[in-house]
Amino acid sequence: MTFVEQIDKQKLPRHVAIIMDGNGRWANKHGKNRVYGHKQGAKTVKEIVKISGEIGLEYLTLYAFSMENWNRPKMEVDALMALLVSSINSETKELVKNNVKLLSIGNHDILPKNVRKKLYDAIDATSKNTGLKLVLSLSYSAKWEILEAVKKISKQVIEGKLDIDEINENVFDENLSTKGIPHPELMIRTSGEYRISNFLLWQLAYAEFYFTPKLWPEFTKEDFLEAIIDFQRRERRFGKTSEQVKQKS
Ligand code: FPP
Numbered sequence: 001m002t003f004v005e006q007i008d009k010q011k012l013p014r015h016v017a018i019i020m021d022g023n024g025r026w027a028n029k030h031g032k033n034r035v036y037g038h039k040q041g042a043k044t045v046k047e048i049v050k051i052s053g054e055i056g057l058e059y060l061t062l063y064a065f066s067m068e069n070w071n072r073p074k075m076e077v078d079a080l081m082a083l084l085v086s087s088i089n090s091e092t093k094e095l096v097k098n099n100v101k102l103l104s105i106g107n108h109d110i111l112p113k114n115v116r117k118k119l120y121d122a123i124d125a126t127s128k129n130t131g132l133k134l135v136l137s138l139s140y141s142a143k144w145e146i147l148e149a150v151k152k153i154s155k156q157v158i159e160g161k162l163d164i165d166e167i168n169e170n171v172f173d174e175n176l177s178t179k180g181i182p183h184p185e186l187m188i189r190t191s192g193e194y195r196i197s198n199f200l201l202w203q204l205a206y207a208e209f210y211f212t213p214k215l216w217p218e219f220t221k222e223d224f225l226e227a228i229i230d231f232q233r234r235e236r237r238f239g240k241t242s243e244q245v246k247q248k249s
Contacts, residue, residue: 003225007055011232013185014235015059017207019199020045022191022215029215035079040217051130051221052099055228058135059181067107068143081111084138085118092122099131104231105177106140133179142201149175165216178203186231188224190216208234 020041026232027037047063052060065080102123108116119138152175156162162171173179183203191194191212196204210223211226212219236243 003222003229004025004055006229007225008150009056012055012093013228014057014182015017015061015146015184015186016057016228017061017063017184017187017200017204018048019063019187019189019197021189021192021193022214022221023217025191026217034076035083037217038083040082044216044219045087046091047152048219049095049100049134050098051186051224052134053100053123057132057224059184060132061137061139061181061184061200063197065138065140065143066104066198067139068198070110070139081115081128083185084117088118088122092125095122095134096129100126101129101131101133102126102134102136103181104136104138105145106136106138107144108139109173112141135178137199140199142198144175145155146202148177152188172202176202181205185236186210186227188212188227189249190214190219196207206236206238208236 018038023037023041024034025033025037026040030036045064048062049060058159064084070077082117087235092102102125104119104123111119119136142248151174153167153171155160157164157167178200181203183205184200184207187196187204187207188210190212192211194211212223212227213222235242235245
């Protein structure tokens with residue numbers, strides 16, 4: 001049986017989030033520079049987006065650039081921004097054709113103007129699409145996002161639009177940049193690192209984590225499907241006992 005055939009389409013996670021890690025180490029391993037590793041990483045992005053659409057995944061969130069990544073050498077940051085622009089240029093048509101809707105979360109105010117424009121043009125171009133929702137985390141930090149939500153909620157309280165006692169998980173969700181997006185059910189991190197790295201801290205509260213030693217440029221669609229198959233074998237208890245969960249199904 002192929003990997004695709006092993007997937008239970010009725011039990012797909014609604015939302016998969018990925019920390020794409022290991023581009024630099026992959027490049028090093030192959031005697032190339034880090035930028036070359038990122039370019040290979042962009043090819044993996046293309047393959048994973050394609051298979052996600054094919055199996056009917058609803059949401060795929062990719063950690064493309066963290067707020068902490070601004071601290072990398074300028075040359076690498078510039079190369080990553082250029083790669084983003086060239087990927088958007090070359091892929092927008094394909095996204096439209098494949099019915100993929102592009103979304104993005106993060107602190108876009110600090111993105112270079114040309115990157116922001118490209119990004120928003122692509123978001124506009126795909127806005128009518130109804131298939132896979134591809135969420136790019138760009139200049140993203142979960143702590144930043146949570147603080148922004150706290151500020152927004154505080155403002156509503158000060159302005160008398162919200163009572164303190166009305167603040168609950170739903171209100172908090174509504175004030176995050178992921179408003180309207182279901183929380184990820186599966187989080188994959190490549191490259192053998194076991195960290196969350198300031199990614200979707202609130203939204204991953206009950207996600208299943210899947211770690212693989214594969215470096216991002218060598219991560220294949222089969223690896224991706226294997227992670228989903230592994231997810232489908234797990235029992236998600238949300239704090240309940242195994243017996244309670246089995247009784248329900
Ligand atoms: C982590 O590898 C990867 C990144 C910081 C950037 C991710 C970017 C891409 C996959 C390419 C472009 C993306 C899109 C959406 C077109 P690393 O550099 O931290 O690797 P290392 O830990 O081995 O040094």
